[in-house]
Amino acid sequence: MxxxxxxxxxxxxxxxxxxxxxxxxxxxxxxxxxxxxxxxxxxxxxxxxxxxxxxxxxxxxxxxxxxxxxxxxxxxxxxxxxxxxxxxxxxxxxxxxxxxxxxxxxxxxxxxxxxxxxxxxxxxxxxxxxxxxxxxxxxxxxxxxxxxxxxxxxxxxxxxxxxxxxxxxxxxxxxxxxLSFSPSRMSPQTEKRVIAVGRYCHEKGYDFLLSAWAKVQAECTDWQLVIFGDGNRTEYEQQIDRLNIDRMRCKLNARTSDVHSEYVHSSLAVCSSRFEGFGLVIVEAMACGLPVVSFDCPWGPRSIIDNGNDGVLVENGNVDELATIMVKLMTNPEIRIEMANRAAQNVRRYExxxxxxxxxxxxxxx
The missing domain is CATH 3.40.50.2000 (Glycogen Phosphorylase B;)
Known part of the structure; x- marks a missing residue:
């Protein structure tokens, strides 16, 4: 596995x-x-x-x-x-x-x-x-x-x-x-790309994320969303069509063998899970210099993210708030970069x- x-x-x-x-x-x-x-x-x-x-x-x-x-x-x-x-x-x-x-x-x-x-x-x-x-x-x-x-x-x-x-x-x-790896490079925070990583399943809440992205794409027309994971993508592909999401700026990818590189080429990470035992992808993203916007789901994210300092916790399942916070960080590079720097420092406790x-x-x- x-x-x-x-x-x-x-x-x-x-x-x-x-x-x-x-x-x-x-x-x-x-x-x-x-x-x-x-x-x-x-x-x-x-x-x-x-x-x-x-x-x-x-x-x-x-x-x-x-x-x-x-x-x-x-x-x-x-x-x-x-x-x-x-x-x-x-x-x-x-x-x-x-x-x-x-x-x-x-x-x-x-x-x-x-x-x-x-x-x-x-x-x-x-x-x-x-x-x-x-x-x-x-x-x-x-x-x-x-x-x-x-x-x-x-x-x-x-x-x-x-x-x-x-x-x-x-x-x-x-x-x-x-933390599953020691990053050799950090995100320069220059690429307008949002990343999510995890299996294509109900637990990971990609239906929430795509609904939020349908709102985000209209306000941040030069950004893209990429998702990487195992599993069946069919229902999410269908949701993209129903929501008229621009497929050129929203990519559902299979698992990657070099997740470190994908983090480094992004500037923001999102965790839309309905629940998380811990949230290993949150730790990974932070270590690579990404602030993470996450649902405050049971129970992992709140134990990792210092809300408002090195990332943001959003009311669990609140798609509108998720979209709003994503847009805020995507359009305010100063805030995003400050959070990114603190994230990379704070996450060292998981080495x-x-x-x-x-x-x-x-x-x-x-």
Whole structure:
């Protein structure tokens, strides 16, 4: 996979293997035989259990249940076997399907959970409030999850706001994601280009962004908007046509292998997400000398952006305000450049050296 979680995992694994001499093994369930998207240090071992849960995506509902139960039994058996063989000091779970059994594995390791999404949107049951059965299921599921999380030595979340959301737990600590690269160049703030980065999905709110851009393009006729990400762009292409957006100044691009260069060739970044566990793209953009205009969505952006100082937080989902703030920064280079300079300075607190020490302190205490 090529998402933010995978990128952060790779970065931390490489750092701990290279700088601290940790013996690290990454255990995967998907992608057997496929090359890794991000480069791993030769010192990091990789084991692929080849469970292939992705097969479930194409199954009917009832077939999905049968195949899932079979694969989950295989997963539990295979992962337990590997942990008993490796006998690690610490096992970190990204809280996927293994949370159902990981704390019961008697391999002697301390179990740590690492959550990359906020509580409200973790396994989100969006329609549960309008369906009594879904509501009941979601409550039972959360009750079961809480009991499993209590058995972890630590639950690591990305923001203090999310830490407060887990009121039932006393083992929660906050460690934010690290900046995924050290920029060699900064934006000169000369190119009239707005950038957004992230998957083409409901969560990222590109429907909001395009609606805002339809208003912005009329006032800033020499600026363009570029979006980079994985996923299906069809519905957003259709929205561009419905809103009569100038396609010459609004480009929906696939994922880029050089996001650093794309930031440097832009002058403003936008985050239109409905929710963010953290907001790695915000940190990246700021590090490259871009102020970020972001919805004040749960919970990542407000933990990163100092509102009005190194970026701007907009009322979550308020398209008109998003458009207004974008125009303000696009048409006021002095304000934008001042914010950009402060952004590049303030975001240094997320450099890997500092974040790694937080993790090392956690490990040492365990």
């Amino acid at each position: 090529a998402g933010g979680v995978e990128r952060v995992l790779t970065l931390k694994a490489n750092y701990f293997a290279e700088h601290f001499g940790y013996d690290i093994t990454i255990i995967l369930t998907e992608g057997k035989g496929k090359p890794l998207f991000y480069s791993l240090s030769d010192k990091v071992k990789v084991i692929n259990l080849d469970i292939n849960f992705e097969e479930l995506w194409t199954c009917s509902f009832f077939k999905k249940i049968i195949i899932y139960l079979r694969k989950q039994r295989l997963f539990k058996k295979s992962l337990t076997t590997e942990l008993m063989r490796i006998r690690p000091d610490i096992t970190i779970s990204l809280l996927r399907r293994e949370i159902n059994f990981i704390t019961s594995v008697k391999d002697g390791s301390k179990k740590v959970g690492e959550l990359h999404i906020n509580r409200k949107n973790y396994r989100n049951f969006e329609e549960s409030r309008s369906n009594i059965f879904k509501l009941l299921f979601s409550k039972l599921w959360m009750y079961s999850l809480i009991n499993k999380l209590k058995k972890l030595e630590r639950l690591v979340v990305l923001t203090d706001y999310d830490k407060l959301a887990w009121k039932e737990l006393d083992n929660v600590v906050t460690i934010p994601n690290p 890997i050296d500092q974040i790694a020490m937080l993790w090392k302190s956690l490990f040492d205490n365990l």
